[in-house]
Amino acid sequence: MxxxxxxxxxxxxxxxxxxxxxxxxxxxxxxxxxxxxxxxxxxxxxxxxxxxxxxxxxxxxxxxxxxxxxxxxxxxxxxxxxxxxxAKASSARVPLLPRARGGLFWFLHRVKTWWLGARSPQAQKRRPTSSVPAASTSAATDLDYLYTPADGAVVPLSEVADQVFSAETVGQGFAVHPVSGHVFAPLIGTVLSVFSSKHALRLRMSNGLEVMVHMGLDTVELAGTPFSIAVEVGDSVTPTRLLAEMDLSQVKNSGRATDIVVILIDPDRRGGYRQITSGLHQHGERIAGVRAHPPSAHPLRNVWSA
CATH class of the missing domain: 3.30.1360.60 (Glucose permease domain IIB)
Known part of the structure; x- marks a missing residue:
């Protein structure tokens, strides 16, 4: 046996x-x-x-x-x-915590940020030549980055109303309180798997680390109804690539939180994680730096299966 x-x-x-x-x-x-x-x-x-x-x-x-x-x-x-x-879906639900997600406040914040940046004499020097962040192409570095998967407030995992995520039992990362149901890739890499319930995807960063994008809390029990997946296994993705659409109203009406969790799930190779920023962000903005240990003699194993 x-x-x-x-x-x-x-x-x-x-x-x-x-x-x-x-x-x-x-x-x-x-x-x-x-x-x-x-x-x-x-x-x-x-x-x-x-x-x-x-x-x-x-x-x-x-x-x-x-x-x-x-x-x-x-x-x-x-x-x-x-x-x-x-086997059946449990009726227990995580209550949706009231959060101020005012769309007008967020919009004004983004306009102010853009205006101040545009007036800076160093603005042109700081802007990349392409809207797509450059990938880590050199074998000499293991440093890579995670990006915002949706427009909204970026928070540490400690603020997620789920003990497994907030205690970092699965791994390190961050969450977003989304103001839009458009979910983009939080990295430059590849799609490894899509969960049958469509509420989560497993991706691989360009430095080899595996990442899970988990849409909503306890949303596995919704059997995929609020989600529409826009990628397939094997697709290459960047922070401008749409991964999925999440019906925020449907998730909220079910009594569940809409948090989008981005989490590193490759403990054997995870070498370091540093969150660079938090607060209100648009999708595609750099949020955290991640380092990976060099790969061992064993092939990368699938930490989570779909």
């Missing part, structure tokens, strides 16, 4: 057995279990499971962050337990 299958059996036992599972939902970053009797769960055994990176209990759910591929482990769990018939 494989290691993953063994871990799945041990996890099933730690959760109190198959009959104790009321529902299970698979997300881009975690498995969410609703248990019939939470007292039967052995939290210490769950946290020590070989496949589990972390455990969060929230709003009646056991949220398990899974190592090295949520989809693969879920399939092993189904195979050893036969719980597929119980």
């Amino acid at each position: 494989g290691t993953s299958s063994t871990a799945a059996k041990q996890l099933l036992q730690a959760l109190g057995g198959r009959d104790n599972i009321a529902s299970v939902t698979r997300c881009a970053t975690r498995l969410r279990f609703v248990l019939k009797n939470e007292a039967l769960a052995d939290k210490q055994a769950i946290e020590q499971n070989a496949a589990v990176r972390g455990l969060i209990t929230d709003a009646g759910q056991f949220q398990l962050l899974i190592k090295n591929g949520c989809t693969d482990f879920y399939q092993n769990l189904v195979a050893v337990s036969g719980i597929l018939g119980n």
Whole structure:
């Protein structure tokens, strides 16, 4: 029996057995279990499971962050337990936090920024010759950048109303409170995968690091309805390339937050992360610098599977 299958059996036992599972939902970053009797769960055994990176209990759910591929482990769990018939979307939702996202204020802020920049005698020297940021083309540098994927307020992960993201359990990054549903690539690189629920994409930066773009919180439960994907696996992207459209009104009406999370998910190669700026930005503006460790003798592994 494989290691993953063994871990799945041990996890099933730690959760109190198959009959104790009321529902299970698979997300881009975690498995969410609703248990019939939470007292039967052995939290210490769950946290020590070989496949589990972390455990969060929230709003009646056991949220398990899974190592090295949520989809693969879920399939092993189904195979050893036969719980597929119980799998359904959980009704627990993250409340939408009230935020001041005044479009007029944002527009005036951008006009002011442009006007001051245009009047600067150094403006022409600072402007790039192309609207597309230059890629990291030299093999001598591992420095690359992340860019704003949407118009809106850029915030640190600590301000995201999701414990897995805010605690940086998945990885480092930032979030955007979007004022528009147009979602652009936050990097120069390649599309690796699109999640079947359309709420998240996995990309690779030009320095080799893997990045996840997660649209909304708990939006996996919406089964792709608010999203329209504009790219395919293998496409090359830049910060001017549209990745997807997100219906902000539909996400809000479902009681969920519209935060767009950009997060580094390649812990083996992540060498350094520094957020350069925050606040109101348009899509395509440079937000963070990222360094990667040189690749090891092993090929890059897929940290998350779609």
